[in-house]
Amino acid sequence: MSEKLEAMRLELRRGILILAVLSELRNEQYGYSLRKALAEVNIDIEEGTLYPLVRRLKTYGLLNSRWSNEEGRKRHYYKISERGKEILTVLKSDWEKLNTSITTIAETRT
């Protein structure tokens, strides 16, 4: 059962991953720091899923990026773009509605 539960939790998190990434990237982050920042708020996503997703969001024009060389270490930094902010607003609104609906269902059915 624990495996099934873990799969369900993963599925649930996957659905809100874009919202989480866009929200977190209001502050500039590179791949690994983004992963750590998400893990700190209990959104633990595999790197193999997260890094390609970030690149896809950049391809869609929702993120800006730049290479930086700090203390001899190269980093690829990402930050939400203006278009990304618009999308984030819509997604946040959808999420709040969903959250309200789920809370209502959970409370009225128990």
Next chain:
Amino acid sequence: MSLFDKQTPLEKYIAEVKGYLPSESRNDIAEELQTNIEAKISDMPKTSGAAKGDAAIIQLLSDYGHPLRVAAQYQGKGRSLIGPDFYPFYRTAIVASLSISTVILIALIAIDFFFTLDIGDVSIVWMFVNTYIYIIGIITGGFFLAERIIERNHFLDSWSPSKTAPPDKALATAWGAIFSVVAAITMLVILNMVNLEHSTAVLMGQTRNPFHTLVFWMKIQLVFLIPQYVYLVIDQNWSRAQLYLRTVTEAILLTGCLITLRMDTSAFRSIYPELPDSLFSIFNLALWLIIIGILISVAVYWRRKAEVAFTRSSQQ
């Protein structure tokens, strides 16, 4: 030690991922992936207390997954001829079959050189090229079709517990089945190079060439066997119908062996007087071993099937 061995595990890993990435984004993705993994490695003592030795790094890379999968996740659009799920099996099948066929071809050339057997009127270079083209073509086509058939039929969705035997009673393993597919295709390609007439006379042993008769029967058997082995890759538990088909297939070769054993080879031996008698003794011995092997394997398959049936009925 080669230059390649001097690379760190991370460098080797990134190099392999790069090999699977499209050229336009290869360097950028690889560099980003490398910097992210390096950041994680430098963070390792703080997060897990593990030493940053090669073993720990190799474990970290294992958690990332096969380089092909990592590369596939970055691509996300379109699809390749063989998808990432099948590609590792496909690559192994190609490498294994080319290796096996090379060994068999070299052995055949050696036999031809020492005993002047008629193994086909082709040049040695063309023999190799022809075999490799056949093998790569058949395996690529097979995997391409298998992947799409599995997708189209929603194979995993249609799975039912009633189709599954207890795990320890599975009659084959997926890797065993892949090996069998490769071996059978290789064998068929090699046998196809024997210059023989596909006639009833050859089949019934009337041409008095025992090698041609046996090869013909083996080719027929392999044509039946290959689809069965391909199916075994997908489902390792045989249904009763598949078991009957397997028994019929073995019976084909059994018939071929018996006909070959009963042949009068004196005329053939007079045409090729240079062939030593010991070759025919070994050939006859090999035929008997095949016959005994077939009988034992059929008995073992039926016994296992009976065990599975008994286990199921006792569980109900």
